[in-house]
Amino acid sequence: MHIQMSNIHKAFGTNQVLTGVDFDLTGGEVHALMGENGAGKSTLMNILTGLHSRDQGSISIDGQEIAFSSPREAEDYGIAFIHQELNIWPDMTVLDNLFIGKEITSRLGVLNQKQMKAMAEEQFSRLSVSIPLSQEAGMCSVGQQQMIEIAKALMTKAKVIIMDEPTAALTEREIRKLFEVIDSLKKQGVSIVYISHRMEEIFAVCDRITVMRDGKTVDTKPIPDTSFDEVVRKMVGRELTERYPARSPSPGETVLEVKGISGKGRFENVSFSVRAGEIVGVSGLMGAGRTEMMRAIFGLDPLSSGEVWIRGKKVSIRKPDDAVKHGIGLITEDRKDEGLVLDFSVRENMALPNLFSFSSKGFISTRKEQEFVDTLVKRLQIKTHTTETPAGSLSGGNQQKVVIAKWIGIGPSVLILDEPTRGVDVGAKREIYQLMNELTERGVAILMVSSELPEVLGMSDRILVVHEGRIAGEVKGSEATQEQIMTLATGGQ
Incomplete structure (x- = not known):
């Protein structure tokens, strides 16, 4: 044909x-x-x-x-x-x-x-x-x-x-x-x-x-x-000097620590920490339990045991509202069903987790809301005719940028990114990587789950490798190789 x-x-x-x-x-x-x-x-x-x-x-x-x-x-x-x-x-x-x-x-x-x-x-x-x-x-x-x-x-x-x-x-x-x-x-x-x-x-x-x-x-x-x-x-329409922007991490205090957390039938006895200004990559084969861990930390799924600590204090996170109150944002891998309200406008989606920022005595300042949305649209170079365009009508990559924008808006101390560049073009990927660097420079702790090994190697300061619901090993980002990660991900030593 x-x-x-x-x-x-x-x-x-x-x-x-x-x-x-x-x-x-x-x-x-x-x-x-x-x-x-x-x-x-x-x-x-x-x-x-x-x-x-x-x-x-x-x-x-x-x-x-x-x-x-x-x-x-x-x-x-x-x-x-x-x-x-x-x-x-x-x-x-x-x-x-x-x-x-x-x-x-x-x-x-x-x-x-x-x-x-x-x-x-x-x-x-x-x-x-x-x-x-x-x-x-x-x-x-x-x-x-x-x-x-x-x-x-x-x-x-x-x-x-x-x-x-x-x-x-x-x-x-x-x-x-x-x-x-x-x-x-x-x-x-x-x-x-x-x-x-x-x-x-x-x-x-x-x-x-x-x-x-x-x-x-x-x-x-x-x-x-x-x-x-x-x-x-x-x-x-321009040169990209490097695929992954250089990082100069200087991690601060431990912001997030999980101790022995388990999710029934999904993951077991998982412990790790993330420091301010640090990107911790989470790698492993699909179905290994990476996403399930992140969902449980954010309160989307229940924990059967274990503890979550924020800045040295034990906290109880039973639902996403609790996570947001403790400064945790989650960009899910499924933007269509969990990351966006497709019928809502770009503005409404980006403002949803941030309404308290524009509210006073029960009233929303439309001027502050619009300024907030316009700033993020410009910063992430989101291609949309207007901010009133329904999110469902945007391209997949621009939908992903809207999801990222809405969580950046809450000013998180911990940001969990699950497949942050899935379906995103090479130019936009670099913009997201640069944004991650900017966030860590401001002291945000980032957990990045990714199935793309070059991305994990290119952006992580440390890499946790998950195998069958457990942390199989931890590798320094500067020393890691694809072979090391795949060996750990498949149950090797």
């Missing part, structure tokens, strides 16, 4: 998102689509698959001009889109999610559970996925939900698969398996549009790359003819 998109324009109200984009995809190629958050990548693919209509331009498939009226029509034609924000029905089983809207029935309309189960098991086997089909999808990890979405797309016999940040929530083993599947699909003539901010993956798996900036196509090149630095320069 050969797809040609020419001079595509799209505006939402007065916000011009695409201004003349060209993109083409040939049969059996993996084509990277890169650009900063808000560059228009997802919008372009949503136009291709019929979710949005184009204002101007043409789309042709195998030489025939075409315009899909819905994603279902595009899927029936052989184009599947695996979105960055997962389309999972949490209260339904894994099997039901795989076949929703495509159920296999007998002539009498009875579900053919046996055939659907066999097809699902075959696809899961192909992906080396081990998830009970009868399990509720909401009980699966984010990584497992991503694999369910990939399996669902592959079961449509698609000729083109669009993958938007497909590895953001996957383990190293799952990523390797996904790359094997992509290679197998290429050999079968299936084309992949690969949208990712992970530069290493682009150069490992893709054949060509198209770079977008500010709603326009900047360049299209074969991967062997370009470089990391050139792609970054075209994406952001």
